[in-house]
Amino acid sequence: MDHAATLPAAGHAETATGLNTFKVGFWVFLGSETLFFGSLISTYLVYKHQSISGPYPDQVLNIPLTSVSTFVLLMSSLAMVLALAGVQRGNRRQGLFWLFMVAVLGSTFLGFQAYEFTEFYHKGLTLQTNLFGSTFFVLTGFHGAHVTVGVIWLLTLWVQGLRGELPPERSLTVEIAGLYWHFVDIVWIAIFTLIYLLQ
């Protein structure tokens, strides 16, 4: 069958670059996301030290606690790599276990974030309190929403895997979910460095 006979849009057919179309499209989308988080992070930095009333970052940010949650998220990226390797090799048990682990670690990170947000609330920092509150909650909130979407995505894949619908030929779907997951992880590393560590 020559190139003319199949629709390249189907993703698995021959393409001009030889790359997979879904993967290229997803990379392009992540480029767009970079500008989105870039704008949020820049706003946080521009408004640093501009709050005219407390609580200020050094009064509420809990670096040891967030270091733990950051470590959890980093480990989830490792789990993602192992999950993909499992699916690609057709090792169903490895794939399923690590997919589930990514979702668990991601949820743990979200649990830490929920705890952190309530702590801040008790210390008098809300979305409306000051510029620090507004920029902090909106930035980390959007990041948390991205993690939530990722967890739902991974659980969907996990359920598919349980039903035996994740053979090695479909490893690309896991790979793309992985791209998203690593991206969200990298954004968090930027947030953790710029907001928590460099106060």
Added chain:
Amino acid sequence: MATAEAEIQAGYHPHGRTGLWDWITTVDHKKIGLLYGATSIIFLLLGGLEALTIRTQLIRPDNHFITAEAYNQFFTMHGLTMVFLMGMPIAVALFNYIVPLQIGARDVAFPRLNALSYWIFLCGGLFLYSSFVIGAAPNGGWFGYANLSERPFSPGPNMDFYSLGLQILGIASIMGGVNFVTTIIQLRAPGMRLMRMPLFTWMAFVTSFLLITALPVLAVALFFLTFDRFWGTNFYMPAAGGDPILWQHLFWMFGHPEVYILILPAFGIVSEVIPTFSRKPLFGYAVMVYSGSLIGLIGWGVWAHHMFATGLGPIADAFFTISTMIIAIPTGVKIFNWLATMWGGQLKFTTAMLFSVGMIAAFTLGGISGVMHATSPHDLQQTDTYFVVAHFHYVLVGGTIMGVFSGSYYWFPKITGKLMNETLGKWHFWLWFVGMNLTFFPMHFVGLLGMPRRTYTYSAELNVGALNALETVGSYIMGVAAILYIWNLVRSYRKGEPAGHNPWNASSLEWATTSPPPEYNFGRVPTVRNREPLWLEGKEQVIADAQAAPGYIHMPPPSYWPILTAIGIATTFALFMTHVWWAPLIGLAATALCVMNFAFESTT
């Protein structure tokens, strides 16, 4: 050729839906292009009516045709309509129809996502216009400057429609951008190297990059405004330490690339039309590609020329003055290359060619006044006056709209298989060209004499009454021209002369296939061996391939999930208007359900 017979013989199975349901569920890039085109022409008429209302109010000093409040809503909606509901989507309409044909693809990379973009755009436009029903259309200008747009100063729902409506439209644009970047990278026919792509496809490529990079910045600016208005944050409220200038930075960081999102497609069109009707290849093809890309790139470093009056300081002012002036260089290169293409060519002044040449003239004028207020001290005299209105209308009406008119006369035969009426077309061109210059040229003087923008009336003592009356007459002439255009579209669609597959004897791939093209575009995807596949060697083979009887071709099936997902997304944002905190969650849940079905739908 007898396409239908060929399909049956060779086993190509069309999906066989017809009528309204076919349009609602279609994922065919050509049909989606037509939907985009029809919708944006309707919005062009609405935005035009708003403009005529504005001009009627300004026909004489101290006029009271409409109230100041109505005037604010009309000029705001005029701007929003012409930028977001006409200028961008009408370019996307042509991207949709033409780009896959120009690169030798059967569809875009993600056909269902393409349908989703269109339906989100339509829902966003309807949401924005629903504000007129309750008499509370956005009234703070298309730029929505904070902190005027904040709840204490705009307590009504007007600017809620703005912040939520643009958010919906932005999602559609980002999806469209992702789709076209991927399409152009991935789906080029064999031999269609990047440096063989037609200029229109190149400009679509650059524009799509600008869409995916500029729109997320607007999304963040709008989220801050939405949070401020609905949940009492203080992003743009100076009383709590916030800075209204942050809005201006974010808005113009989007807003200046947006200017190129609006003009680069027109540059692409002109670069197709001029060589075709000069019977010469485009002069300096590579330089045209580089200059277009450079405009897109430098376009990211000039945004603060919209903000000289905010007092950024001498260093920032100097930087943005220089960077803005530098953009004039690649732009000038383009203008000279178009002229050089025409030089010594066998010129044929069809309507399409007239609009392209008219576009070069009008755009050059707009470009020159642009360089004038790139100079920050100059700008301080001109900012917020009609001089600026004159400048950007020369660029957008003279540049973008005339370019799009040119493109529609050029590609109408491909899309419908029929020629447009040239006599009506020439009336359309001359009335439009004269009307446009009558409307906008006097605005330079009116502005320098001190007439401010965005003010619903002016005093007789300003002595600009006669010029304003002239401008209003000009705008009515443009109105007549627009009606002629619509009439020409309808009439030519019904009983135009048959066009054949390549009525202009043009050089690019879209002219190889039949007019209108079959659903699968090309019977066999042609192999491209040069930059002008229909002019140079191998053209017979390219045409034979394009019009060959199709082999087994799988086209993606129609789907109703795009329209449902779009309704879900738009409803989520619309439910913010209830001010009930959990109401948007209902929309979100519905959207999630649609997205799941969208994701798991079979495309075979």
